[in-house]
Amino acid sequence: MSDSDSSTAPEAHEDIMGATYRALLDHGFAALTMQDIADEAEKSKSLLHYHYDTKQDLLVAFLEHLIERGKERAAEHEDEPPAERLRNFVAGGLVDSDDEDWAFATALLELQAQAPYDDAYREQLARNEQFMRDHVADIVRAGVDAGDFRDVDPDATARLVLAAMDGARTERVVLEDDTPEVVHDALVEHVLDPLTVDAEGDE
Amino acid sequence: MSDSDSSTAPEAHEDIMGATYRALLDHGFAALTMQDIADEAEKSKSLLHYHYDTKQDLLVAFLEHLIERGKERAAEHEDEPPAERLRNFVAGGLVDSDDEDWAFATALLELQAQAPYDDAYREQLARNEQFMRDHVADIVRAGVDAGDFRDVDPDATARLVLAAMDGARTERVVLEDDTPEVVHDALVEHVLDPLTVDAEGDE
The missing domain is CATH 1.10.10.60 (Homeodomain-like)
Structure with a gap:
């Protein structure tokens, strides 16, 4: 091959x-x-x-290709302020998705469900997830370093944001309901707003 | 039948x-x-x-049976204070799971991934999810009513907590990593602690 x-x-x-x-x-x-x-x-x-x-070989290469596309999209926004980047990232995954995005998410969920039985999928999905975690953690770290965000743990914060987004996206795929919109607003209120709101008072 | x-x-x-x-x-x-x-x-x-x-008929009945088990477990804890119930619920789904729980979660993820192609699974999974949402929202509402929690939207808060838990559990099944523990701690820090910490000052 x-x-x-x-x-x-x-x-x-x-x-x-x-x-x-x-x-x-x-x-x-x-x-x-x-x-x-x-x-x-x-x-x-x-x-x-x-x-x-x-x-399997082709789909592993395809998952790898998604990382490259993610890097290109991330590079387009790297001059934006961290708070705006983080909000745009969360909105991009939850409220800006169209029918095609959800059809693709449906296929990806099937692939994810196969990963426990297939090490090649699992290992590549782990690399994709690591890329996303690093990407979001970098944004949070930039916000903390710039004094825009409270002094939170960038990695743990990124993983909470991603888990909530992943869970909401999966619920949307499985149930076809309004979870992404509801979770978007709750994530902004409970997690994103407090990152910045108290920045001056808390530090 | x-x-x-x-x-x-x-x-x-x-x-x-x-x-x-x-x-x-x-x-x-x-x-x-x-x-x-x-x-x-x-x-x-x-x-x-x-x-x-x-x-399919059998598995739909099985999913329905999981709601009954959920009700029994919920009833066991209904005399606990809301803050404690919510923390125990989050810990129960993220850090108290054993190998058998994760093997079961692996099978459930496969069933979820089939739901977009199968209305009977989708409809029953929606009923199961609604049970969980109502259950968690009831705990948050009890905390707000008792003055233990800030005046948050119980339904939206419940759905954020459940989405983060669902996402973390799916990542654990797919990637076999430490996501549940990391997300548990971040959820406590970013969402659960602030529900109570500011209760007196904010209301």
Whole structure:
């Protein structure tokens, strides 16, 4: 098997990642086949297998690709003040999602549920989660360092924010209800506002 | 098919629910068969099918049974002060879980991931979630009414606490890491402590 980072031409890699995303939207994760992805990419299944031995290899590469996209999005906002970045990040995950985002989240939940039975998924999902934790902790740390936030533990605060967002997103996928909006507002009131409100009084 | 509540003898119902729980621990959800549950119950598969037409019917009844168990547990603690009940509830879901609880959570995550494709699971999971939301909101409301907590919105606060707990539990199942402990401490620091600490000053 070829490693996607070293031997797949960048354009082919981008094409296949885009096709994987669309195939996950259309078919979900459990029912997804290499043929579905080949159809979306308008490539032959054998070409797909030239790059990736198995569906698992391809999906691990796809999860890795999501980190790269996350890094690009993070870089676009790095000049914003920490309080604004954190609020935008929370809103982005909870109230700015559209139907396509939720369809993708549905497929990702299926993949997550498979991770306890599949070390390759588990290990890559752990790398993705570590990227998110570092990203949010960096924002909180920047806010603390700038004196905008109270002197909280950046890592623990990031993990609370992410857990609440993850839980709300999962509830939305499973129950199709208004949890993201409700949890967004409660997270702002109970966690984000108090990070800044008491900054001068508490320090 | 017989309705479990009206025509299954209570002992048989309890036996089958216990067998379903053990079969989920051993096999997970996706791989679970009626035969696995019959084996655990030491009953014939045809007897199981007499009570429940399908695996789906049985698992919906099992989810309903979890609400009954939740009610029993809630009743045991209803004389405790609200602040203590809330802390115990959060600790119960995050730091008091053992290996068996996490194996069960792994099977439940698989079932949750199936809900977007299965209305019967989705509707029953919504009833289970509503029970939990009402339960936690009742505790917060009791704390507000008693003057122990600040004047927060009980429902929104409950949903934030549950989302953070659900997210942390899912991360634990998927990644097998220390998220429940970290999120427990951060939830106490950022959400639970401030519910009480400022009660006198703020009201």
